[in-house]
Amino acid sequence: MSLTSLDHPPGVVRAYLDACTRDDRRAAAECFTESAVVVDDGSTYRGREAISRWIGRSSTEYTYTSTPTAAVRRDGTHWNVTQRVEGGFPGGVVDLDYAFTLDDAGITELVINPV
Numbered sequence: 001m002s003l004t005s006l007d008h009p010p011g012v013v014r015a016y017l018d019a020c021t022r023d024d025r026r027a028a029a030e031c032f033t034e035s036a037v038v039v040d041d042g043s044t045y046r047g048r049e050a051i052s053r054w055i056g057r058s059s060t061e062y063t064y065t066s067t068p069t070a071a072v073r074r075d076g077t078h079w080n081v082t083q084r085v086e087g088g089f090p091g092g093v094v095d096l097d098y099a100f101t102l103d104d105a106g107i108t109e110l111v112i113n114p115v
Contacts, residue, residue, distance in 0.1 A: 008071070010079065012106050013071075013079055013100050015027070015031050017068060020066070021066070025052065025059060028055050029051055029055055030106075031106055032048050032107045033105045033106045033107065035047060037109045037110075038110045038111075039111045040054065040112040062087050065085070065086055066086075066096075067084045068081055069083065070082040077101055077102050077103065078100065078101055080097055080098065080099050080100070081098045081100070082098075095114065095115040096114060098111075099111040099113070
């Protein structure tokens with residue numbers, strides 16, 4: 001299922017997910033505000049530089065594909081996107097919830113948790 005067939009998240013969310021799919025780390029990092037926060041796998045990354053390093057590390061740690069399976073608008077600034085991730089990591093398949101918080105400048109927070 002492609003992201004365009006889901007509920008329509010804002011452009012910055014689509015841009016981030018598309019950049020990750022293309023392995024365009026710079027474009028993915030630019031979707032975040034300078035003071036953004038990412039929480040993933042028990043670690044917190046603060047600021048665009050730390051987030052850029054996280055993107056680089058997480059994109060090369062394992063070989064995987066991700067497919068968005070749901071997108072839900074919680075309110076004007078909060079979106080959840082469920083991604084099915086399949087690849088060469090322990091377990092091989094996981095559904096992850098990407099909880100985005102946005103403002104006019106971009107993604108201010110991303111919290112990733114297993115569904």
